[in-house]
Amino acid sequence: MARRSEALAVIGRAVRTPQGATGLAIAGCVVLVAAIGPAVAPYSSTQFVTAPFARASSVAWLGGDILGRDVLSRTLDGGWELLAMAAVATALGVAVGAVLGVMAAYYGGWWDNVIMRAVDVILAFPQLVFALLLVAILGPKIWLIVLAVAISHAPQVARVARSSALDISERDYVKAMQILGIPGRRIVRRDVLPNLTSVLMVEIGLRLTYSMLVIAGLSFLGFGLQPPAASWGLMINENRVGLIANPWGVLMPAILIALFTIGVNTFTDAVARASLGVGGRATEPEPVALVAREVT
Amino acid sequence: MTTTVTAETEKAHEPKPRKPHPIRDMVIKRSLIGILTLVLVSILIFAATQTLPGNAASAVLQNTATPARLAALEKQLGLNRPAVEQYWTWLTGVLHGNFGTSLANGQPVGTLVGGRIVNSLVLVVLAGLIGTLIGVGLGVLAAAWRDSLFDRVLSVTSLAVTALPEFVVAVVLVIFFAAVVVHWFPAVSVFVPGTAPWSNPKELVLPVATLVLVIVPYIFRMMRASMIDALESDYVQMARLKGVPKWRVLLFHALPNAIAPTIQVIGLSFLYLAGGVVVVEYMFNYPGLGQALVSAVSDRDIPQIQAIVLVLAAFYIFVNIATDVISLAVSPRRRLPRS
Numbered sequence: 001m002a003r004r005s006e007a008l009a010v011i012g013r014a015v016r017t018p019q020g021a022t023g024l025a026i027a028g029c030v031v032l033v034a035a036i037g038p039a040v041a042p043y044s045s046t047q048f049v050t051a052p053f054a055r056a057s058s059v060a061w062l063g064g065d066i067l068g069r070d071v072l073s074r075t076l077d078g079g080w081e082l083l084a085m086a087a088v089a090t091a092l093g094v095a096v097g098a099v100l101g102v103m104a105a106y107y108g109g110w111w112d113n114v115i116m117r118a119v120d121v122i123l124a125f126p127q128l129v130f131a132l133l134l135v136a137i138l139g140p141k142i143w144l145i146v147l148a149v150a151i152s153h154a155p156q157v158a159r160v161a162r163s164s165a166l167d168i169s170e171r172d173y174v175k176a177m178q179i180l181g182i183p184g185r186r187i188v189r190r191d192v193l194p195n196l197t198s199v200l201m202v203e204i205g206l207r208l209t210y211s212m213l214v215i216a217g218l219s220f221l222g223f224g225l226q227p228p229a230a231s232w233g234l235m236i237n238e239n240r241v242g243l244i245a246n247p248w249g250v251l252m253p254a255i256l257i258a259l260f261t262i263g264v265n266t267f268t269d270a271v272a273r274a275s276l277g278v279g280g281r282a283t284e285p286e287p288v289a290l291v292a293r294e295v296t
Numbered sequence: 297m298t299t300t301v302t303a304e305t306e307k308a309h310e311p312k313p314r315k316p317h318p319i320r321d322m323v324i325k326r327s328l329i330g331i332l333t334l335v336l337v338s339i340l341i342f343a344a345t346q347t348l349p350g351n352a353a354s355a356v357l358q359n360t361a362t363p364a365r366l367a368a369l370e371k372q373l374g375l376n377r378p379a380v381e382q383y384w385t386w387l388t389g390v391l392h393g394n395f396g397t398s399l400a401n402g403q404p405v406g407t408l409v410g411g412r413i414v415n416s417l418v419l420v421v422l423a424g425l426i427g428t429l430i431g432v433g434l435g436v437l438a439a440a441w442r443d444s445l446f447d448r449v450l451s452v453t454s455l456a457v458t459a460l461p462e463f464v465v466a467v468v469l470v471i472f473f474a475a476v477v478v479h480w481f482p483a484v485s486v487f488v489p490g491t492a493p494w495s496n497p498k499e500l501v502l503p504v505a506t507l508v509l510v511i512v513p514y515i516f517r518m519m520r521a522s523m524i525d526a527l528e529s530d531y532v533q534m535a536r537l538k539g540v541p542k543w544r545v546l547l548f549h550a551l552p553n554a555i556a557p558t559i560q561v562i563g564l565s566f567l568y569l570a571g572g573v574v575v576v577e578y579m580f581n582y583p584g585l586g587q588a589l590v591s592a593v594s595d596r597d598i599p600q601i602q603a604i605v606l607v608l609a610a611f612y613i614f615v616n617i618a619t620d621v622i623s624l625a626v627s628p629r630r631r632l633p634r635s
């Protein structure tokens with residue numbers, strides 16, 4: 001498949017730009033911390049090691065949290081579940097959204113109306129509020145949060161996929177194939193979908209940061225992993241009363257969440273540029289339009 | 297909603313009494329779709345909260361559920377009646393301003409939520425206006441001094457901090473301005489119930505600043521990009537060659553044409569604010585809709601959740617319509633009827 005390697009080539013071009021490399025490295029470091037963290041943590045994340053909000057010492061390198069547990073161990077332990085949830089929610093949301101969007105564009109008419117109306121209904125909720133609505137009824141369950149975030153991503157991805165698919169189907173070579181009598185299904189599979197890959201890669205990056213935003217936000221509000229489990233969002237909330245005594249309990253999770261978002265953003269922008277023009281120095285307005293179009 | 301719609305129609309109507317009127321047509325069409333969406337949204341909210349398997353009554357009572365208490369609460373919520381009838385009762389109540397009774401404290405939801413709407417609106421409008429001014433201003437300056445140090449620093453920073461979670465921004469602000477470095481502002485709001493939020497401006501600074509910092513990067517990036525586009529266009533070149541002063545070219549030739557795409561992003565920022573207030577109000581203990589939603593979700597106070605989510609959804613739909621109408625009104629090219 002020549003076209004599939006074209007998608008890889010876009011990523012390759014993005015990685016070779018300084019911006020793309022920096023972004024990937026930053027996000028990669030956070031993923032590494034979250035992935036190997038539980039294995040290298042000096043203590044268990046629920047073990048009482050020192051006094052509440054104790055200052056950093058040789059016993060606890062980043063001090064104690066609200067109950068005297070080790071901040072370093074809880075930081076190392078509290079990321080992988082957050083990142084895994086964000087990754088699954090993003091993959092699910094983009095996949096469902098892309099399928100719905102292409103279906104709406106391909107079938108048109110009645111299908112298009114039903115799908116886009118459903119999209120409007122879900123788009124009438126702020127993402128976090130939509131997740132809260134589901135959590136309110138079924139309780140703060142991990143699968144539910146992942147599902148809620150995925151459902152709230154799908155409409156936005158569907159819109160982007162639909163308009164790109166419509167755009168592609170307007171092109172001459174697609175029209176030529178239609179005139180030649182090539183079945184529509186085959187045109188979608190062989191020509192529309194491959195051309196969507198670079199649009200969808202940018203969507204994956206955007207949705208990943210928003211997944212992180214909503215899932216960590218829910219965890220901050222107390223509707224993610226339940227205590228005593230360690231989770232970055234929850235840690236910030238638990239430890240902010242002791243901000244003056246030991247700021248690390250708040251700072252470490254905040255820094256890691258921020259670095260992940262910054263890294264993914266920077267890399268996604270590099271991918272968006274690479275997919276537009278060879279050499280990466282594409283005109284500025286296009287990537288900004290891509291990034292800004294579906295902000296919320 | 298209807299009053300605003302007619303006001304806007306008339307405002308747009310007066311200066312150009314043209315026969316095919318795209319703005320009026322659009323307002324009418326979008327309002328009808330908006331109302332339809334709101335009805336669908338209300339069905340979704342209702343279905344999710346009241347008729348889901350597992351039953352709202354047992355969700356509320358949890359461990360304290362006994363058959364007698366369950367039956368009593370089911371009767372109070374009207375769960376023993378058919379779903380369509382329940383929805384109809386709820387909807388007619390909502391249309392008469394009756395949102396039911398809070399399960400947490402027995403007060404009418406309308407009065408609990410009513411005052412908080414104003415508080416949240418103060419936060420959203422202040423943050424939206426300040427964020428728009430800063431974002432547009434910085435965007436124009438960065439485009440005017442393109443590739444200068446000022447532009448490069450701002451562009452890199454704004455790209456990096458886009459979509460930073462609001463509680464991370466809030467925590468950083470609290471560390472700098474309320475807890476560790478200086479103590480200028482309170483880390484949490486302490487509003488006396490019944491006082492207006494603007495009577496205590498110091499309490500508003502950090503919540504508003506958090507929201508502003510989250511939305512400015514979006515507006516800035518869009519403004520800069522569309523300004524650069526406009527500055528490279530032929531009519532701006534023409535104006536320059538005619539010897540129009542630089543600031544005049546910037547503000548009167550380029551800006552009006554560059555603002556249209558930015559209005560979409562400003563609209564999106566207002567949409568974001570409707571969700572962003574939830575975390576920020578919780579963080580600063582600000583008595584708005586978001587904070588009420590978080591505690592209602594904790595208490596499983598279903599009538600209150602229904603009311604707040606419905607209000608937020610209505611705000612969302614309204615902002616969407618307003619954004620499209622305003623961006624149509626400011627872009628002369630798109631205002632013409634399509635051939």
